[in-house]
Amino acid sequence: MRSIVHDNDTKHGRxxxxxxxxxxxxxxxxxxxxxxxxxxxxYQEILNDIxxxxxxxxxxxxxxxxxxxxxxxxxxxxFYGLIDLMAxxxxxxxxxxxxxxxxxxxxxxxxxxxxLIKFTKAMNxxxxxxxxxxxxxxxxxxxxxxxxxxxxxxxxxxxxAAQPEQFASIIHSLWWSVAxxxxxxxxxxxxITLGGKFFTFVILMIGLGIVGIPAGLxxxxxxxxRREEESKAKSE
Amino acid sequence: MRSIVHDNDTKHGRxxxxxxxxxxxxxxxxxxxxxxxxxxxxYQEILNDIxxxxxxxxxxxxxxxxxxxxxxxxxxxxFYGLIDLMAxxxxxxxxxxxxxxxxxxxxxxxxxxxxLIKFTKAMNxxxxxxxxxxxxxxxxxxxxxxxxxxxxxxxxxxxxAAQPEQFASIIHSLWWSVAxxxxxxxxxxxxITLGGKFFTFVILMIGLGIVGIPAGLxxxxxxxxRREEESKAKSE
Amino acid sequence: MRSIVHDNDTKHGRxxxxxxxxxxxxxxxxxxxxxxxxxxxxYQEILNDIxxxxxxxxxxxxxxxxxxxxxxxxxxxxFYGLIDLMAxxxxxxxxxxxxxxxxxxxxxxxxxxxxLIKFTKAMNxxxxxxxxxxxxxxxxxxxxxxxxxxxxxxxxxxxxAAQPEQFASIIHSLWWSVAxxxxxxxxxxxxITLGGKFFTFVILMIGLGIVGIPAGLxxxxxxxxRREEESKAKSE
Amino acid sequence: MRSIVHDNDTKHGRxxxxxxxxxxxxxxxxxxxxxxxxxxxxYQEILNDIxxxxxxxxxxxxxxxxxxxxxxxxxxxxFYGLIDLMAxxxxxxxxxxxxxxxxxxxxxxxxxxxxLIKFTKAMNxxxxxxxxxxxxxxxxxxxxxxxxxxxxxxxxxxxxAAQPEQFASIIHSLWWSVAxxxxxxxxxxxxITLGGKFFTFVILMIGLGIVGIPAGLxxxxxxxxRREEESKAKSE
Numbered sequence: 046m047r048s049i050v051h052d053n054d055t056k057h058g059r060x061x062x063x064x065x066x067x068x069x070x071x072x073x074x075x076x077x078x079x080x081x082x083x084x085x086x087x088y089q090e091i092l093n094d095i096x097x098x099x100x101x102x103x104x105x106x107x108x109x110x111x112x113x114x115x116x117x118x119x120x121x122x123x124f125y126g127l128i129d130l131m132a133x134x135x136x137x138x139x140x141x142x143x144x145x146x147x148x149x150x151x152x153x154x155x156x157x158x159x160x161l162i163k164f165t166k167a168m169n170x171x172x173x174x175x176x177x178x179x180x181x182x183x184x185x186x187x188x189x190x191x192x193x194x195x196x197x198x199x200x201x202x203x204x205x206a207a208q209p210e211q212f213a214s215i216i217h218s219l220w221w222s223v224a225x226x227x228x229x230x231x232x233x234x235x236x237i238t239l240g241g242k243f244f245t246f247v248i249l250m251i252g253l254g255i256v257g258i259p260a261g262l263x264x265x266x267x268x269x270x271r272r273e274e275e276s277k278a279k280s281e
Numbered sequence: 282m283r284s285i286v287h288d289n290d291t292k293h294g295r296x297x298x299x300x301x302x303x304x305x306x307x308x309x310x311x312x313x314x315x316x317x318x319x320x321x322x323x324y325q326e327i328l329n330d331i332x333x334x335x336x337x338x339x340x341x342x343x344x345x346x347x348x349x350x351x352x353x354x355x356x357x358x359x360f361y362g363l364i365d366l367m368a369x370x371x372x373x374x375x376x377x378x379x380x381x382x383x384x385x386x387x388x389x390x391x392x393x394x395x396x397l398i399k400f401t402k403a404m405n406x407x408x409x410x411x412x413x414x415x416x417x418x419x420x421x422x423x424x425x426x427x428x429x430x431x432x433x434x435x436x437x438x439x440x441x442a443a444q445p446e447q448f449a450s451i452i453h454s455l456w457w458s459v460a461x462x463x464x465x466x467x468x469x470x471x472x473i474t475l476g477g478k479f480f481t482f483v484i485l486m487i488g489l490g491i492v493g494i495p496a497g498l499x500x501x502x503x504x505x506x507r508r509e510e511e512s513k514a515k516s517e
Numbered sequence: 518m519r520s521i522v523h524d525n526d527t528k529h530g531r532x533x534x535x536x537x538x539x540x541x542x543x544x545x546x547x548x549x550x551x552x553x554x555x556x557x558x559x560y561q562e563i564l565n566d567i568x569x570x571x572x573x574x575x576x577x578x579x580x581x582x583x584x585x586x587x588x589x590x591x592x593x594x595x596f597y598g599l600i601d602l603m604a605x606x607x608x609x610x611x612x613x614x615x616x617x618x619x620x621x622x623x624x625x626x627x628x629x630x631x632x633l634i635k636f637t638k639a640m641n642x643x644x645x646x647x648x649x650x651x652x653x654x655x656x657x658x659x660x661x662x663x664x665x666x667x668x669x670x671x672x673x674x675x676x677x678a679a680q681p682e683q684f685a686s687i688i689h690s691l692w693w694s695v696a697x698x699x700x701x702x703x704x705x706x707x708x709i710t711l712g713g714k715f716f717t718f719v720i721l722m723i724g725l726g727i728v729g730i731p732a733g734l735x736x737x738x739x740x741x742x743r744r745e746e747e748s749k750a751k752s753e
Numbered sequence: 754m755r756s757i758v759h760d761n762d763t764k765h766g767r768x769x770x771x772x773x774x775x776x777x778x779x780x781x782x783x784x785x786x787x788x789x790x791x792x793x794x795x796y797q798e799i800l801n802d803i804x805x806x807x808x809x810x811x812x813x814x815x816x817x818x819x820x821x822x823x824x825x826x827x828x829x830x831x832f833y834g835l836i837d838l839m840a841x842x843x844x845x846x847x848x849x850x851x852x853x854x855x856x857x858x859x860x861x862x863x864x865x866x867x868x869l870i871k872f873t874k875a876m877n878x879x880x881x882x883x884x885x886x887x888x889x890x891x892x893x894x895x896x897x898x899x900x901x902x903x904x905x906x907x908x909x910x911x912x913x914a915a916q917p918e919q920f921a922s923i924i925h926s927l928w929w930s931v932a933x934x935x936x937x938x939x940x941x942x943x944x945i946t947l948g949g950k951f952f953t954f955v956i957l958m959i960g961l962g963i964v965g966i967p968a969g970l971x972x973x974x975x976x977x978x979r980r981e982e983e984s985k986a987k988s989e
Contacts (some may be wrong), residue, residue, distance in 0.1 A: 073430070080437060088741075155434060158361040158427060171420065173742030179740060184484065184643065191630060194545070201552060214552040223482045224471075225701055227489060229461055230705035232940050234467035246695045250658065253699060254731045259490045264497030267417060268505075269740075316909060316922040349979065391906060394899060422958065433931070459954045463961060465938035468704050495962045502970030503889060504977075556927060600886075653975060656879065673788060686788040697937055704940035718931045722894065725935060726967045733972030741976075742760070 065106060072099045073158055107133060131156045170274070172203045174266035185259045189226075192255055195247040197222040203241035226252040301342060308335045334371045343369060367392045407512070410502035421495045424463075428491055433458040440475035458509040462488040481504060528535045537578060544628060572608045579605060605629045630734035642746070646738035661698075664727055667753045668720040669694040699723040767904045774815060781866060808844045815841060839864040878982070882974035893967045897934075900963055904956040905930040911949035934960040 075092050078084070107129045114120035121130070197218035204212040211234045212218050213246070221234045225245065234244050291465040311328050312318070343365045350356035357366070398501050411418070433454035445469045457470045461481065472478050545731050550556070555749045579601045586592035593602070610740070669690035676684040683706045684690050697717065710712050764847065783800050786792070815837045820827035829838070883890070905926035912920040919942045920926050929942045944950050 047728075053571050077430075077451045080441075081452065082445070082449050122311045122537045134536065146548045148553070155431065157332045158431070170417070181743070182490075189486070189538035194549075195630070203600075204284050209554070219482075223478070223485065224466070228702075228936065229466035229485070230464075230468075230696070230703045230938065231466045231471040233471055235705055242692050244563075246691075249695065249699045249701070250661070252604040253728070254654075254735055256489070257493070257729070257732035258736050258739070260493035261497055261733055262739065263490055264494050264501060265736060265740045267494070267498065268501045271417070286794070313902075313906075313923045316913075317923050318917070361833075371924065395901070406889075418962075427787070455948050455954075457959065460938070460943075464700065464934055464936045465957070465959045466702065466940075467938045467943040468940035469943055490962070493965070496965035497969055499951065499962055501974060502965050503966070504968065504973045507889070567862070653878075653979070666785075677788075681790070685790050687785045688789065700936045700938075702932070702937035702939045705779070707939040707941055714928050714931070718927075721931065721935045721937070722897070724917075725972055726890075726962070729968035730972050730975070731968055736973065737972060737976045 058236075067110065068099055068102055069158065071095065072103075073155075075099075096136075103129075103133045115224055128156050132258060144164075149154050170267065170270050171272045174263060176260045176264040180245065181262050182259050185255060185262070186257050192224060192248070193219065193222045195254065196244075199244050200236060200241055203238055203244050204236050207241070209239045224248070226256050228253070290320045291359065298440050304335055305394065307331065308339075309391075311335075312391075317448055332372075336369055339365075339369045364392050403458055406503065406506050409506045410499060413505060414498045414502040417498050420496050421491060421498070424491050425495075428484070428488050429455065429458045429462060432480075432488065434483065435480050436472060439474055439480050443477070461485070462492050464489070537581060540571055541630065544575075547571070552644065568608075572605055573604045575601075599615050600628050615673060619696070632682065636667045642742050643738065645742045646735060649741060652740040653734050654731050660727050661731075664720070664724050665691065665694045668698065668716075671720065672708060672713055672717050675710055675716050679710045679713070680735055697721070698728050700725070777866065779803065792801040802881075804844075808841055811841045811895075831884075833886055836864050847906065847960055878968050878978050880969060881978045885977060886970045889970050890967050893963060893970070896963050897967075900956070900960050901927065901930045901934060904934065904952075904960065907952050907956065908944060908949055911946055912944050915946045915949070934964050935956070936961070 047117070060174060075095050079092050110126070111117045121125045134225065195214075197215050200221055201212055201215050201218040204218075212221065223229075224231050224234065226249070236245050311331050311395070317330050332479040346362070346365065347356060349354045356362045430451075433451050436457055437448055437451050440454075447455065459465075460470065460486070461465050472481050547564050551561070551564050557559075581599070582601065583589045583592060592598045669687050672693055673684055673687050673690040676690075684693070695701075696703050696706065698721070708717050783803050787797070787800050818834070818837065819828060819977055821827045828834045902923075905923050908929055909923050909926040912926075920929070931937075932939050932942065933958070942952050
């Protein structure tokens, strides 16, 4: 029994894991479809039934994991134990407490998606890479926040007079900074003065060389981790 | 005969290959021009004639390849054998079956484009690189799908009340997630609430560091493959 | 006393540093909120009081640093000494000189943000990486400027006749080049002629391979600096 | 004399080089300003005078280079010799031939910009890196063209019925492919059907991993060239 729930090397363990993943995906799909406007009541009811069935299954899974664990308390207060609990708790709370609170609590259903990640072994490598490049990533996120702020101050001074509605304050201008320096460029807000356009050019030249770096850092850290693992595997 | 069709080291083999590639390009060009609206019937007829001529050429090429192959059956059921067949089959089917089906079957003409790829030796290096970074690419594609979903759930909660038309459901919001996290940013859908804008900022900071990684992984894997090949060439 | 102000290894030194950083953040926040339009006078007054309090604190900090420094003159004319001075100077100037000049001088408040950067040790690594890749970065920034100019000349010739308002001159077209080659693409200006669209395609194929490189260069230089530091740490 | 024109190591050589570069920049600036609409005739005349003066200077420089060269003919037919000639030729042609042709010939003035590049020694390193990654760059440019074509065929089938104006043919759809896969996303053309949006998602997932690679390849090749040069410098 224990081996089925814990391991994903044995045949039964794999089947158990895949079953849980399928149920999580069904749960996510049902949650997604439910937000569709003008959904016929008939479908709404079917989705509710699926939801109830899934809650029963996930509750059974949770109890099984507690029962099977060598140290039940350790599992309950572990990261994944709390996720498993938060995936089912809102349902039981919403039946006992006020119904209006139910809607917002349904948001917690998304914790079920974390169950998918839980099963991917390879996440380890990613977290190792993050640890390796941790310092640089923090620096560049800080630098990104600073450059976002400075560019919104700059554009505010250039564009505020020409577009008082769009660039109403530095806080409004921050939205422009985000959309521009990430190169999303929705087109809902952009400079029209010559000074603002030239400032955009300068800030993009500096900013792109900063915003784009974290991805490169993670990628190179990932390669380093893989190389390390390979050289370890060889020397063993 | 065999050497002409198979090899691209001999002079005749190269000429044969280039000829096939030119015919594929003509076929693609004719297919492209045919979609132009208000095309005079005169040009339409010329394109039809070109099409018929090309089908005859490709059929001849296919039969030649079957005839020349050491194990004809192995070629017929190989990846490239099937592509060669699918490049000509729709034409013969459309003359025997209902004419309405013809239009959609023309879509299969695109398989001819794969013939171009078939001849590029260097594709090997790319597929090696893909194999090397396969695991990471799968993880990051999964992570991309998950972050796309989570961000569309988030923006749905922030923007649904303010823009019930644009962010009508999580499925509608997914389109926003795709356009934003890939930084395409068409501008047909974007947040207008303060919460939605701040959420966009947070999700972009996390998301850009994930969506941008696969390209970096492939690039570094490609460099690794090249270095390996170079060191092999040296030691030989 | 000296150790508190100078070092950030001791307990008191850390507290001093964090306190200064918190005051800088408060100052930046107050400066940001002040730009909000239609801000009630009550809040305006509170912000002014905060501002005065912060100026007193920063003045005290500045004098302390001068007093504590082994060579006061060296500190005063050092990079950080000048920043510290410029963070408080505009306030004192604005009380003595004409009040209208006050608004623009407030801009200098942003120098306080540089105090945040001052404390991050890890900036060293970044400046090392910049020095390492300095030459290439200069070349690519030059190449970026040249390609921006050439593409704006090209698009001017293609689009000027069709859109005389948007692409009025090469200077107007430069804005298009910036928005396009950085892939921001606001959508306020884009080619509509077939020639202009094809030119955009060609210039993007060349340009993306140039504009995207500086970020990659910095990222790889950063990895090189980290590797170097690690190998140094090992050999010690 | 020869050393002044040829070398940029001596003091006089450097002054000569910088002077030429300044004249090129003046020429480019004058060319740019001239395209401004509604430029007063007074300025127009000044620009014409500057232009004439520059042509005289560049002609003198060209003749000097021919005179100074050890093998004049070799210089004249070298890459830079032809550029130097093309920078001045249009002016002399336009005075002898029809005046209408003058406007389009002015376009050749841009060859003067190449003089700037001529002086940057470091271009060598870039061309070395290009040679190193040449094969991969060609493959990925080919792959980019193929994916651009395939995605425009796909979106044509999805969107043609819903937006017959925008996605009128595969050729029209190509413009969408370019704007989308480069993530520029002007917003003048985008899918509105569910199928088209899903297709955009799939094509972006595949496409971003291909379009973004050439820049990464060049960056890593540049690092390789630098490392090689450094190890050479050490062993010498």
